[in-house]
Amino acid sequence: MLTRRHFAALAGTTALAAPVLARGQARWKPEKPITIYNPFAAGGVTDVHIRMLGETVSKVLGQQVIVDIKAGAAGTLAPAMLLNAKPDGQTLACMSINSLRYPHYQKTNWDPLKDFTYISGLSGYTMGIVVKSTAPWQALEELIAAGKKEPEKYNFGTSGIGGTGQLMMIEVEQATGAQFTHVPYKGGAEWMQALLSDQVHFLADAAQWAPFVDNGQCRILGMATEQRIAKYKDTPTLIERGINVVGQSPYGIVGPKGMPPEVVESIYLAFKEAMGEPKVNAYLEQFLQLPWYKNPAEYRAFAEKYYVEVKPLLIKAGLAQG
Template sequence: MTHAPFDARRRMLSAGLGSLIAAPALIGTPTRSQAQPAPAWKPERPITIYNPFAVGGITDLHMRLLGEKVGKALGQLVLVDAKPGAAGTLAPAALMSAKPDGHQLAVYTINSLRYPHYQPSSWHALNDFTFITGLSSYTFALVVRADSPWKTVEDLFAAGKANPEKHTYGTSGIGGSGHLMMIEIEQKAGARFTHVPYKGGAEWMQALMAGHIDFLADASQWGPFVDDGRARILAMVTEQRLPKYANVPTLRERGIDAVGQSPYGLVGPKGLPPAVVQTLHEAFTAANSAPDTLELLARYIQVPWKKNPAEYRAFAESYYVSVKPLLVKAGLAKG
């Protein structure tokens, strides 16, 4: 099933991108005021952003909207190429054959800082990338269909205790933020469920609405479905209640100390020249702060995650080290 406003937004963004492809002359460098400096770098051909999740999800919509704005600012098309699978790590992996010239970029999720700890990879999570800018962060919750018999998170946990592994939940993949979050929740709640991985939010929402899975434990692709009454939040997996859903408790309030964390940003191949990094950071930061971008993020319960190149790399270096003990505890990595 699809959500009409969501579908309309997708058609609008797709149509916008299509018009840019059909008439690239419309994306020329915009008129600049005398006080506004020219970019430190100008792309010579279209820029491709590799998206780690399936077409139609919030990440896809976000990148397409940013791409339209950055394309106009830099005078070249910005195309979005989906590379779903492997817990969101195929997009940055695609940069291993890219030249460090700014024309190939990738959305880099926090999963890419975990994956090499438990799976052999042809790339290093820190050394093989240039960190450009933070973009946003997913908001996590436990969500069921509106007609689910479970009215509270206690009902969900009781079902997971009475019939271990009978009930199913969807996430973005093995070792992803939702999966790790559920491992922690299961350990603390004493309940067991069966994990069903998907390639992106559009897929797992279709699965939930069709009854193929019993609940979601992942990011806020569920937002519009909750807002129109087709889905229901049992608990937020956030540090505190959200103003939009002020009546929905957090897991912490229910005695389960678990919080979902999953920011994402933009990276390029290692060795990107400083001028390229500066230009891309400034262009994407401006696009990410535009009113219609903020409206799109708010619709999916997200906010900008502002990180300059140095701050983004510092975050990545710290998290890469600190996450390993959790992966070992979850049985996904060796000590």
């Protein structure tokens, strides 16, 4: 998992910046609509975000961008669909960070570092623990106490097995002695509805819950960030509550392996332009997200580093073998 400080550093520009073309120009133009496989459920933050970016990308590249939902396999199905795609830029996928974890604990027919072309970082999720406003717990300590008194009685929703939410809660349980039951969903739209309909007792995942906190339907018990979030300045972090756990989870655009450099560059520049649109950033702000500017070289460097660094955490969580 990534600290907010680490995430902020990753979001910055570096000397690895790709060559810059004039605004609105591209060296490569697709011959037909571009399909982007989305690993998360329709209507979720990531789905809406990609569709909004696609509006500008369509204008820059001159072809429609079609977002195709491929939820499943803990958010790794979408990039896995690229194995049979031509490396011509016509078929892409949104890759969540779980694609860099999954192969450590589940046999796959793809390798995250060998089978994909890394194109552009997009954004990342801000994590927290949230309950309905009618829940009996007013503070995180009360929820932890309930999980210790009646182990596994209370369940929580996340975006999938092995995702940041589950790993975050495994660390919370190890740190506190509480035990809860994990209920995985395909995406934020599903687990948000599950919480509102009392199918789960709380959420441990990204801030798709933020609008529901703002309208009074939900309450944050703790932020899984390194420092307090300005928008919710009265909400303590897990660290402040003595639980040294921080969770963030970036995602980006990848393509099949072997894509020509000029195609990669054109797609990257189109997404970079789209990420600068005010309406896109205004949407992300609703869910406490920031743009994650990563060019192809930077994105690959991040993936290679994280793939190695995350394995000890997965072993600690009991998901991977040493």
